[in-house]
Amino acid sequence: xxxxxxxxxxxLIAAISAGRDLNNAIRYLYQQYSEATSSFIKHHGGSxxxxxxxFQETVMAFIDTVRKDKFRGEASVxxxxxxxxxxxxxxxxxxxxxxxxxxxxxxxxxxKDEADVSHHISExxxxxxxxxxxxxxxxxxxxxxxxxxxxxxxxxxIADHLPYENEQVVRNKKYKCLQxxxxxxxxxxxxxxxxxxxxx
Amino acid sequence: xxxxxxxxLVDHLDENITGSSLDSLERLIAEDPEAAQEWYYLNLAVxxxxxxxxxxxxxxxxxxxxxxxxxxxxxxxxxxxxPAARESGGLVRSLNRYxxxxxAIILIVMSSTTVYKYLSISSASLYDxxxxxxxxxxxxxxxxxxxIEQAFNAKDWNTVISLxxxxxxxxxxxxxxxxxxxxxxxxYDDAITFFExxxxxxxxxxxxxxQDEAEYYLAISWLxxxxxxxxxxxxxxxxxxxxxxxxxxxxxxxxxxxxxxQYKENK
Numbered sequence: 001x002x003x004x005x006x007x008x009x010x011x012l013i014a015a016i017s018a019g020r021d022l023n024n025a026i027r028y029l030y031q032q033y034s035e036a037t038s039s040f041i042k043h044h045g046g047s048x049x050x051x052x053x054x055f056q057e058t059v060m061a062f063i064d065t066v067r068k069d070k071f072r073g074e075a076s077v078x079x080x081x082x083x084x085x086x087x088x089x090x091x092x093x094x095x096x097x098x099x100x101x102x103x104x105x106x107x108x109x110x111x112k113d114e115a116d117v118s119h120h121i122s123e124x125x126x127x128x129x130x131x132x133x134x135x136x137x138x139x140x141x142x143x144x145x146x147x148x149x150x151x152x153x154x155x156x157x158i159a160d161h162l163p164y165e166n167e168q169v170v171r172n173k174k175y176k177c178l179q180x181x182x183x184x185x186x187x188x189x190x191x192x193x194x195x196x197x198x199x200x
Numbered sequence: 201x202x203x204x205x206x207x208x209l210v211d212h213l214d215e216n217i218t219g220s221s222l223d224s225l226e227r228l229i230a231e232d233p234e235a236a237q238e239w240y241y242l243n244l245a246v247x248x249x250x251x252x253x254x255x256x257x258x259x260x261x262x263x264x265x266x267x268x269x270x271x272x273x274x275x276x277x278x279x280x281x282x283p284a285a286r287e288s289g290g291l292v293r294s295l296n297r298y299x300x301x302x303x304a305i306i307l308i309v310m311s312s313t314t315v316y317k318y319l320s321i322s323s324a325s326l327y328d329x330x331x332x333x334x335x336x337x338x339x340x341x342x343x344x345x346x347x348i349e350q351a352f353n354a355k356d357w358n359t360v361i362s363l364x365x366x367x368x369x370x371x372x373x374x375x376x377x378x379x380x381x382x383x384x385x386x387x388y389d390d391a392i393t394f395f396e397x398x399x400x401x402x403x404x405x406x407x408x409x410x411q412d413e414a415e416y417y418l419a420i421s422w423l424x425x426x427x428x429x430x431x432x433x434x435x436x437x438x439x440x441x442x443x444x445x446x447x448x449x450x451x452x453x454x455x456x457x458x459x460x461x462q463y464k465e466n467k
Binding site: 022023026027030031052056059060063064127130131133134135139140142143145146149150151161162163164165169175178179181182185186191 | 206207210238241242244245246247248249250251252253254255256257258259261262265396399400403404415418429430433434436437440
């Protein structure tokens, strides 16, 4: 039942870039790297759940970076993941008001070869906020949008798989749902602020 | 921004626009700040959806991986060390030894259960677990039992299907009963078509005749057809709706098992 695939860093990056066997690539990341992150976070005041959440966000950030072709390979995958996880946990402690512990954790754990990942952290935070807005959509809306934009299913396939009469009904539903989500984003103060900064 | 322009932006986003229309839309985005802003928000919305999809996928993989890890670590409980402890003697060590042995046995039983669950779970096994027949509420009709109702109550499934096929006027009850009869006959694709037809008619007419029944048994039919991916959104919808007629039934289902079956199906 276990993924038998072993990847070198370039193979892992190639698999994720190409969207090939993403399941196995993700499982490999968990097998190889989640334990170190988990130990670090639990050792520095986090719970098992914190460790799970942070590593999942870290994997998200890694996949996103690779897909955008922004993973330069100057650091190993392991170093990149560690840096992201540590900084994300640092950020999380800051939010929870545990500043003293935060500084100590950050300074003690900083890898001298570690690249600046602050832009990844702010991007992760922004994405997490946006995901929260997707969660506010109704189940039927979320499903149609995810099937179309993430699973790349056609309107016909969605009409076949969900209880909709035909492709046109799905198309209208998808349009309304996307509009609703865009509306949530417009109404979100934090996102609106970012928008203003971008438009400056 | 007119609604037509917004719709055109969405079409552009979906890469459904080509030629001169594409040029004029790109010009609109470049020259009209309102259009540029709308375009930006629509792109953000799509990014958010893709991100949500990836998050869900990673969650499912994580859960399955954690379960496998638990199973594996349980199997590595070092029971061979127990006899060595026996040789050293002493009450405390004995207690420790028996305590460890009991813990090991509990862990092995738990792991066996987990492994068995993982190996045995499938959409078809879930169908077997959750399927229960439908009892026709004759009060629903206008009075006397119709032939198709009589056949259904007599569990004469082929007659139900045959009567539905030859009915001059098909209504939702006819379609639904034909769906149930098909399900009983293990003609799952036919059942799915009948139940979807009920839902489609309601969607079109703005009615809800046999809607809850059709939704629930459509999900059950997808499970029977070994397509848990199709069953899940319907079951999640029912679970989220406390007013749904089958809410309590679905709420009692193990969504962990369903997701496990979904994971296995997607592997």
